[in-house]
Each structure stands twice: as C-alpha cells, then as structure tokens.
Amino acid sequence: MPPASKIFTGFRALGFVSNHVPLAVRYHQKHNENYIVTCVGKSFHTYNCSKLGIVSVSDAHPDDISVLTVDRDLTFTACRNVIRAFTRGKQVIHTYEGHKSDVQLLLPFGSHLISVDVDSKVIIWDIRSEGQYTEIEFDTNIFDITAICHPSTYLNKILFGSKQGTLELWNVRKNSLIYSFTGWGVSVTVIEQAPAVDVVAVGLASGQIILHNLKYDETIMKFLQDWGPVTSISFRTDGHPIMTSGSANGHIGLWNLEDKKLLSQMRDSHLSSVTGMQCLPSEPLMVTSSSDNTLKVWIFDKPDGGGRLLRERSGHSAPVNMIRHYATNGHNILTAAQDCTMRSFSTLHDSHNKSLGRASYQKKSTKKKTLKYDQHKMPYVVNFVAEPTRQSDWDNVLACHRGLRVVTTWNYQKSTMGQYKFDHESFSEDANQHMHTIAQCVEITSCGNFGLIGYSSGHIHMYNLQSGIYRGSFGDPKGHDSCVQGLCVDGLNQMTVSAGRNGDVKFWKFKTKELIDTCELKTTVYRLLLHRESSMLAVGMDDFTIIIIDLDTRRIVRKFIGHDNRLTDMTFSTDARWLITAGMDCSLRVWDLPTGRMVDCFLVDTPVTSMSISPSYDFLATTHLDDVGVYLWANKTLFSHVALTALPSNYEPQIIDMPTTKKQVSEADVKEDDGEEEFLSAEFKSCEQINNELITLSLLPNSRWQNLLNLDIIKQRNKPKEPPKAPKAAPFFLPTVAGLTPTFAIEKETTENKTSKPDLGSLMPLCKLGQLLQEFTTRNKDSCDKVLDHLKSLGPSAIDTEIRSLSPELGGSNHVLKQFLIFVQDVLNTNRNFEIIQAYLGLFLKIHGETLSDDREIVTELENLSELQELSWKSIQDLFNQTLCLVNHVRTAVL
Incomplete structure (x- = not known):
C-alpha cells in the first residue's frame, strides 16, 4: 500500500512532558541514580533525576496509557485491557491479556503483578511466564476498588480501598479475605505505606488524610486539607518526620507527624491536580507531576521546612494557537498557546527549550502574585510575528491578544516581555467608537526597525520598535472600511500590502504611505502570506480557495481549489516552489506553484491550527486542535527520490499516523528478548554477524585493487624511454644474455619442417x-x-x-x-x-x-x-x- 504522503513522514513530537497518569520512580543501583518515568499519551519517557535529562522513550502503544508503574527491572503499562512489560525503558518483552474491561490499577508484587480493572476484577499474574496465578472478583455496588497497596512485612497481603470508603486486607496466595476495615464513609483515593511498620496513610475524597494502624485497626492521627480530594501522598525518609500530600487544586501540604500539625504549604505548585508525587529515598528531594504538562523536582531547604523548586521540565499546559520557525537555521520554533505563555522549542535537543514568560499588564506585580491568581494576566496570544535581525538591540516580537486592542512586544534573546504596549491615543480619545476595536494582525519589516498593526476598525498603524514612537498610519484616516485581515511588507521596505475583510487587497508605498493600487476580490479574505524573496503573495479566501498574486505586476497568477472547509494556515517553502495549506477538513495540501497543480495531499486525525516549514527545508511543524504538542514531519525529498507528479482531480487522500515522541513500531515487529537488566548496552555484533544487514x-x-582498470596506462607510463643497450662481448666472442648474472646464449634447435601453426590455446x-x-x-x-x-x-x-x-x-x-x-x-x-x-x-x-x-x-x-x-x-x-x-x-x- 503506498504511503499516505509522498513528501512528508512523521518524525517526532515536541512539548510533551507528563499528563494525568501518576509518575513512577525507580532507583538504579548500578548507576546510583533515581529514574523518573512519566506518561505522555501513547508512550512514556524516562528521565534521570540529577538533571531531568531524558534517558529513553518507549515504543508507542495502540492507544493512550491509563496506568503506569515500575519494579526493579521492568516498567508496566496498561492500555485499555492489555498490560505490557517493558525492558530498557522502551522494548516490550511481556504482554498480559485477560481483562475484559479497562485496567485502572497496577501493583508489582515480587515475582507477580496485580492488576485491577474498572469492574473491580483483580488478576494476579506471573511476570515471567505471563500466566494467571489467581483471580478475585468484587461486586462494584458493595466494594468498588479505587486504591491498592502492599503493607510492608505483610507476606502475601494486599490492602484494597474502595469507593464506598471501606478497606479490605486479602491474602492473595490463599485467595481469602483476612480483615475488613469499616472505613470513614468517604471514597478512598490513595493508600500509601508509612515508614513505620503496620501504618498506612489513607487519602479520602473529602480531603482527609488518615494514618491508620492495620494491626490494631486504630486511627493514629487525622489531617484535613481544605483544597479538595487528596490525589497523592508520600513520606520523607531522610530523617525528617514529614508527610506530603497533593490536592486537586495544585497545592502541596507538608505535615509534621511528631507535632501533628501542618508544617508548610506549597501553594500553586502546579496549575492543575498533583497526580504524581514521590519523595526520593534518603534525600531531601521530592518529584511531582501533573496534568499541566510539567515535571518538577523540589528540595526541602527553606527555613519553614517548605520545598523550593530545584529543576523543572515543562511544556504548554493548554492547546497551542500559533507556531513559526525562528531565524534562518530552522532549529527553533516559537509557539503561543492558550495558557497565555510563549515558548521556544528546539528541534535539536530539549535542553535548548525555553519559556518567554506569560503575558501580563504589569510584570512587577505579577512576580509578587502567584501565576494562578494573577490579576494582571493578559488574554492569550492569537497572532504574532518575529524578526531576528535586530534581536540583540531591542524587542523583536509583536503579538496580538484575544479580544484586545493593545499589542505587546517580546524579546526573544532575553526570553521576556518587552517594554512597549502599543495602543494609539486616538483610540482612547474616541473610546465609544473604538470600544470593540481589537488588533487583528501584525508585521515586522525585514530590517527589524518597524512594526505594523492592523485593527478590526480598518486602521493600519506603524511604530518604531526601538523607541516605541508612532510613525503614522496607512490611509486617511484608515486604510480599509472593514477589518484588516492581513499585513505584509516586501524585503526592501518599498511596498506594503494590506487585505480587508470585504475582499480588497491594497498596495501602499512604505515610506510615503500612499496608495498605489487596489485589487478587488469577489470573496471575503481570511489570511495573507508573503514570500519576500520571490514576491509571491498568497491570499486565503473564505470560500476555501487560495489566490497567488505577483507583487511586482500586482496580477493574479494562480488559483488553487481543493479544500472542503475553512482554511487555518498557509506556509511557503524556502524556494517558493511549494505552498502548503491546511484546513478544518483535516487535510494538508501541497501545491506546486510553477505547474499550478496539487502534488501531495493527506489527512490527519485532528485539524491543523497552525504550521510552519523550516527555512532549511527539512521539517514541517504543525499544531492541532485541542493539542499541547508540536509535531514535526520530515521532508522525504531531501534524502530520497520522490516523483512529484500532479495528483488527479478525484484523488482520495489517506489518513497518516501522527508523529509520537518516538517512531511508532507495530507489535508484530517488536522482538522479544530475555529481559535483562534495564539500561544495559545491546549485545555486540561482529562483522560476520552483520553481513546480511550492511555492506562489508x-x-x-x-594498491591491490584500485588501479586494476588502469594497468595499461601504468605500464605505458613506466615503459623505458630508450631501448636496452647490448652488454659488452664476453671472451671468445660468445653471445651472452643480459641479466643480473651474465650467461651464455645457447641457440635452440629450430624445426624447419613446420608447415602450419597449431592452436596455441589448446x-x-x-x-x-x-x-x-x-x-x-x-x-x-x-x-x-x-x-x-x-x-x-x-x-x-x-x-x-x-x-x-x-x-x-x-x-x-x-x-x-x-x-x-x-x-x-x-x-x-x-x-x-x-x-x-x-x-x-x-x-x-x-x-x-x-x-x-x-x-x-x-x-x-x-x-x-x-x-x-x-x-x-x-x-x-x-x-x-x-x-x-x-x-x-x-x-x-x-x-
């Protein structure tokens, strides 16, 4: 079956760190290092705790991972009703199938694995043989399992917590109930073993935390957090009697078990629920994860005993709105998302990622407040433009915000908001008329000195980015009678192009701001895109068509028809040969400008909201609806021959698999291995073993083979220039033969009777x-x-x-x-x-x-x-x- 796309193939996904699945921590004795495992959808990442550097990425699952846990050697995941065991952090070596419902809990138990599905059916597996040891079934109306724990020193005993609030202790070897705890009448959310024997911490949906003695069925102490249900619990084991708890609001509480009181609060540690929490063994460190796509390491060194953020890996916590490649090397991608932040992602290494901060009306006041309750927070960025020419001198990013007339500046090199917020005083003087005016589009000239802003009222203003001074407007008093949908300036700052909502495209002199020409289109304009080197102007229309205008002649030279729904974004290739468009019909189309034909088309699972092709021509970056990631697609024409023939008019596009954090491999291609210790190097293969895979x-x-075809030339070159001279005559005038040792020439008898030559070859x-x-x-x-x-x-x-x-x-x-x-x-x-x-x-x-x-x-x-x-x-x-x-x-x- 031919591939869905002739030109592009999935490469990798950027910006994923963690999700709602709790993290897991494993200590590697040989490396003397703690490794953190987090889930990112269909795969999981393994990080080292010392630098939060990524160690490995697992093979992709057929669906999203619902549960994640680890033991000394293996990593266990549950995807729907199938459980998989991974070795070396990425390869599947065991598969466990037996559940009829989705698995919700996993617990490694020695050489066994305990799994619980949503129907409260418990199966105990033998890890090595993949066989079922025993099964336990519960009635969800009486005992709906929500938490599971193995109490220390309790041989073959498992403690189950239920939605009804009761707890049950089972002997899994004998498949018998040992004891039933009456509970507290509230759903149990988490059970964690305390450092003390016979004591467990039970977190409830009401916010209560109960320290209970299992041996005597007695409650030792109770705590109550006012932040909602308890989502995670952990204990410090470095000599301090501290218990930590996470809440659904993102707060973390530190409880002193000796004084039986709240020691400290870590408010707004995460923007959403703290789903994963683990204090590292014998260290004053704690790692937490959340569904806000962050992974954090905290150190307890504050005077009040609280935790300070030590290291962090993060991505966008809300869907990405817009992306653009930054600079000409194509190594960085600038993004703006609905979490009101702007970030830069590196295509080379995650260590080069950085955040430009969050939009705020008053940055100084924002630093004093927490981000979650920031009263000065601005709406998220919906459109921006960046120009790296003068990035070392002044702000080089202009951004429009949702529903705002104010346009902000950002500094990429300093990774912060800029010093200017552009809002012309004429709008404030006539506040009633411009009450609903908002900034629609922005543009920065190629020299990096001027910024242009188009408004919904039809005004087009220009500012100096170095001084922030207003430099005039295009039109008197405004350039369009309708909303300005696009702005472009050519590479030599000679011409400005603007497009109005009602379909008029106007060409202005940049310096004098005089109107040169107007191109009237019959359909509403949605977006404008200019390729400065070739002067090709792409105009996206609301009737799903794309028009190409030559900026020099100001004439329509191409018209592309093919999308079935609204256009979302367009991008030119570096040489202006391709125009790539995306729409709400979930399709990406590649148009060849010289021939005017569509050369590639494929479908994705969710519509593309923004895209950008690398200036180096190697990657296409896309963002998708309700997705926090940035997806990279490799350009196959750079490393293989691709026949770019035009597609027929009745071509049916196919759906292409989305890139993952690692290239997806089907389960049939996954090879089983012997389950050796994780992170060991692969077995060495000698030259004899790779003969069938590589050229040897x-x-x-x-000198033994390279000149075989040139021997004739070499012999001709080495031929002596003069014929050999006859040696001096020997005594008695006998003829001699030349050589190292002179010898006498003896005449051989010749046969005079030969009449024909024989076949010398025979x-x-x-x-x-x-x-x-x-x-x-x-x-x-x-x-x-x-x-x-x-x-x-x-x-x-x-x-x-x-x-x-x-x-x-x-x-x-x-x-x-x-x-x-x-x-x-x-x-x-x-x-x-x-x-x-x-x-x-x-x-x-x-x-x-x-x-x-x-x-x-x-x-x-x-x-x-x-x-x-x-x-x-x-x-x-x-x-x-x-x-x-x-x-x-x-x-x-x-x-």
Missing part, C-alpha cells in the same frame, strides 16, 4: 584461477572462499594475467568465463568484499567484453548479474544518502 569491505590495501595449460573456477559450485561457501582467497593473494599485474588467461585463446574457455560471472553473483549475495569484487568484475568485463556478448548463455548470466548489481548498489546508495544527510545536518548545527 575487504580491508585490503587500495596447447597452453589452464591457469590456477581457471582450475578453481572449474571446481567452483554455486552456493558453496568453501569453493567461493577458495577463489576469492586466491585473488586476494595476487598483486595487480598477476590478477590481470590470471583474468586474461581465462580467454579461450590463452587456455581458457567460455565455460570458465561463465563460472566467473556466477562466482561474482555469489559474492554479491553475501554483501562482503564489496569493493574488490567490483574491481575484479570491472577488469573482467573490460578484457572479455566482446567474447561475452557472442555467447547466448553468458549473456543470460550477464542479465542476472545486472539485476543483482542494481539491487546491491541501490541499497548502498540509500545508506550513503541517509548518512550524508545526517552528517550535513550535524555539521551545520549550531549547538
């Missing part, structure tokens, strides 16, 4: 190579190695002589020539000695080319050899292209 060279010196003996080829048999490794070893042992001149001796005129035969071709095919099939067999074959064809073409059987072997040679070269050419692309990318990367 012979490692012979180049009288000459067969050379050693010919004898080995006569003994050669197909698919016989020993006979193939004998021929090859013999050729390897010879020098260039000897190889030339041996191959020439295969000719029928010099003692060989057509059968021997055919055997040589079969021998070459066998060597090519092994993928070994690739360079020398090519040299031998080239010399063979050069010497015996005319003889080979006269024999029909040999011609058949030549055709077979040609097909095999084409396949071999194609595989190595693909490897060359892929490696060259990687080397070029690394060479040009600015780290």
